[in-house]
Amino acid sequence: xxxxxxxxxxxxxxxxxxxxxxxxxxxxxxxxxxxxxxxxxxxxxxxxxxxxxxxxxxxxxxxxxxxxxxxxxxxxxxxxxxxxxxxxxxxxxxxxxxxxxxxxxxxxxxxxxxxxxxxxxxxxxxxxxxxxxxxxxxxxxxxxxxxxxxxxxxxxxxxxxxxxxxxxxxxxxxxxxxxxxxxxxxxxxxxxxxxxxxxxxxxxxxxxxxxxxxxxxxxxxxxxxxxxxxxxxxxxxxxxxxxxxxxxxxxxxxxxxxxxxxxxxxxxxxxxxxxxxxxxxxxxxxxxxxxxxxxxxxxxxxxxxxxxxxxxxxxxxxxxxxxxxxxxxxxxxxxxxxxxx
Amino acid sequence: xxxxxxxxxxxxxxxxxxxxxxxxxxxxxxxxxxxxxxxxxxxxxxxxxxxxxxxxxxxxxxxxxxxxxxxxxxxxxxxxxxxxxxxxxxxxxxxxxxxxxxxxxxxxxxxxxxxxxxxxxxxxxxxxxxxxxxxxxxxxxxxxxxxxxxxxxxxxxxxxxxxxxxxxxxxxxxxxxxxxxxxxxxxxxxxxxxxxxxxxxxxxxxxxxxxxxxxxxxxxxxxxxxxxxxxxxxxxxxxxxxxxxxxxxxxxxxxxxxxxxxxxxxxxxxxxxxxxxxxxxxxxxxxxxxxxxxxxxxxxxxxxxxxxxxxxxxxxxxxxxxxxxxxx
Numbered sequence: 317x318x319x320x321x322x323x324x325x326x327x328x329x330x331x332x333x334x335x336x337x338x339x340x341x342x343x344x345x346x347x348x349x350x351x352x353x354x355x356x357x358x359x360x361x362x363x364x365x366x367x368x369x370x371x372x373x374x375x376x377x378x379x380x381x382x383x384x385x386x387x388x389x390x391x392x393x394x395x396x397x398x399x400x401x402x403x404x405x406x407x408x409x410x411x412x413x414x415x416x417x418x419x420x421x422x423x424x425x426x427x428x429x430x431x432x433x434x435x436x437x438x439x440x441x442x443x444x445x446x447x448x449x450x451x452x453x454x455x456x457x458x459x460x461x462x463x464x465x466x467x468x469x470x471x472x473x474x475x476x477x478x479x480x481x482x483x484x485x486x487x488x489x490x491x492x493x494x495x496x497x498x499x500x501x502x503x504x505x506x507x508x509x510x511x512x513x514x515x516x517x518x519x520x521x522x523x524x525x526x527x528x529x530x531x532x533x534x535x536x537x538x539x540x541x542x543x544x545x546x547x548x549x550x551x552x553x554x555x556x557x558x559x560x561x562x563x564x565x566x567x568x569x570x571x572x573x574x575x576x577x578x579x580x581x582x583x584x585x586x587x588x589x590x591x592x593x594x595x596x597x598x599x600x601x602x603x604x605x606x607x608x609x610x611x612x613x614x615x616x617x618x619x620x621x622x623x624x625x626x627x628x629x630x631x632x633x634x635x636x637x638x639x640x641x642x643x644x645x646x647x648x649x650x651x652x653x654x655x656x657x
Numbered sequence: 658x659x660x661x662x663x664x665x666x667x668x669x670x671x672x673x674x675x676x677x678x679x680x681x682x683x684x685x686x687x688x689x690x691x692x693x694x695x696x697x698x699x700x701x702x703x704x705x706x707x708x709x710x711x712x713x714x715x716x717x718x719x720x721x722x723x724x725x726x727x728x729x730x731x732x733x734x735x736x737x738x739x740x741x742x743x744x745x746x747x748x749x750x751x752x753x754x755x756x757x758x759x760x761x762x763x764x765x766x767x768x769x770x771x772x773x774x775x776x777x778x779x780x781x782x783x784x785x786x787x788x789x790x791x792x793x794x795x796x797x798x799x800x801x802x803x804x805x806x807x808x809x810x811x812x813x814x815x816x817x818x819x820x821x822x823x824x825x826x827x828x829x830x831x832x833x834x835x836x837x838x839x840x841x842x843x844x845x846x847x848x849x850x851x852x853x854x855x856x857x858x859x860x861x862x863x864x865x866x867x868x869x870x871x872x873x874x875x876x877x878x879x880x881x882x883x884x885x886x887x888x889x890x891x892x893x894x895x896x897x898x899x900x901x902x903x904x905x906x907x908x909x910x911x912x913x914x915x916x917x918x919x920x921x922x923x924x925x926x927x928x929x930x931x932x933x934x935x936x937x938x939x940x941x942x943x944x945x946x947x948x949x950x951x952x953x954x955x956x957x958x959x960x961x962x963x964x965x966x967x968x969x970x971x972x973x974x975x976x977x978x979x980x981x982x983x984x985x
Binding site: 592 | 811
């Protein structure tokens with residue numbers, strides 16, 4: 317659970333632009349959030365909402381020169397990485413914070429033994445060969461691989477999907493990062509294997525107080541892993557708050573719609589699913605007002621004229637002109653009510 | 658309700674290249690589908706659910722067993738007979754983008770289906786029917802001139818459904834129809850599918866890895882594991898009070914989108930992984946991972962037995978419990 321202390325990572329007004337042949341597209345449009353030690357922040361959104369570009373910018377892994385950070389701050393343990401030197405950034409990347417991707421083969425070299433790949437991380441950050449060897453054994457054991465010695469000598473193709481994801485997490489742990497960024501790490505896995513990986517990450521967090529940013533589109537996974545939630549839509553964080561609060565009292569119509577669109581997990585009633593009309597906008601689309609307007613059941617005239625500011629509402633905040641008490645269309649009323657009905 | 662499709666002891670073997678071994682992908686699957694019913698088939702990768710789906714429309718030849726559509730055996734149908742079969746039973750795929758011709762406006766694609774099956778009178782009749790099909794799946798007639806790439810994922814899946822409906826089938830085989838879609842778009846396709854089923858009296862075989870979606874749409878649910886149906890029964894009891902330890906583990910593994918509910922569900926993850934289908938364990942396929950495993954499970958494959966009224970499970974432990982209940 318979250319503790320009140322200094323954030324490990326503090327992102328302020330981050331802006332990222334993709335340069336394309338047909339022009340520039342701002343896909344991260346002034347995003348701000350904090351992650352504290354030991355805390356899991358779920359970054360939630362549908363395809364093209366900018367969640368992956370946000371964390372690639374944070375990790376300084378965005379493909380240059382096509383993708384460029386044009387403004388804002390990424391403060392990791394007190395240092396603004398946007399202004400930092402390449403050397404400072406390199407020492408943070410992989411050591412202070414590490415990343416796990418949806419497809420483990422994105423980060424694994426198929427031609428290299430698993431142990432050598434993990435060891436390479438240690439060597440790259442100035443460790444000795446002896447340290448690297450020792451650390452490989454330690455992290456493979458930490459991620460629950462039964463025979464670390466044998467696993468270290470194996471190639472990636474010799475592992476199942478779930479075991480490969482464990483290997484990738486082991487590699488991410490090599491430098492004892494204080495922040496782990498997991499981009500849909502279980503989306504490609506079977507649900508029983510997903511459960512194992514979630515349990516593993518939570519155990520690691522409990523052991524060493526690592527902060528986690530967990531990117532997902534699956535609200536079930538969010539409910540299972542997150543302390544705090546940030547919902548992204550069209551390059552903006554549209555709602556942010558403690559997990560329980562966001563699920564029980566969504567402040568943004570998009571969050572409300574997402575929650576209502578999921579089938580009920582229990583009970584004998586199966587009413588038609590509530591739906592959000594239309595589909596997520598193209599990331600390059602520029603809106604005069606709120607980007608959710610074309611799909612929003614609660615929109616008023618002001619919404620299409622001006623982008624709403626972020627408004628604090630209790631422990632949550634939302635980028636919406638219309639507070640829930642003024643919503644005119646039916647709403648989900650939050651997940652607990654939906655389940656209870 | 659009358660039975661419209663009956664699957665009897667269906668098997669599919671694949672030879673392992675470079676050896677004389679065989680992978681048993683589907684191992685004696687039997688079920689029946691009643692008219693107007695939705696049968697959900699749920700399972701994880703490698704359980705044989707998609708192979709089963711493909712055999713139902715003869716995209717894959719069965720190694721053994723029968724698929725009876727009325728009294729006609731689909732597995733033995735000739736090429737000519739197969740055309741009639743495909744008029745009655747159609748498939749909707751997971752990825753509509755991969756199953757639509759990118760060079761053809763969707764209206765022309767639908768028109769061709771109608772022409773091949775001689776389903777409407779003349780060009781004008783077909784044009785009217787195309788408009789009708791689009792409207793059935795909730796798209797305006799102007800979409801006939803659009804290409805697949807000009808549409809969103811949800812719209813493309815609507816076209817996939819319209820194409821399946823063009824031949825006026827009785828049965829739709831839906832293989833992960835919403836799995837590739839964004840969360841907010843899944844709901845509208847699910848609602849469309851339930852609406853069409855009720856309006857047109859269709860029967861569905863709905864295949865998915867997502868127990869939540871299967872629970873939402875099915876009348877009965879079959880759970881598959883390593884090529885076999887391990888549990889089969891009414892939707893609510895299979896999903897909420899499962900008898901088989903695998904279904905129980907699957908249900909516990911599916912996260913619920915409610916932090917309060919999740920907080921009360923600290924369940925230990927199922928250990929291990931799905932065994933190699935080319936080298937399955939002795940006895941029950943689930944025995945290496947099963948938290949309730951008994952010595953007999955490692956020796957004898959359990960039969961699929963009716964343990965509760967219309968609720969079947971293939972598990973020695975669950976069967977033993979029922980016997981205890983009956984005798985006490």
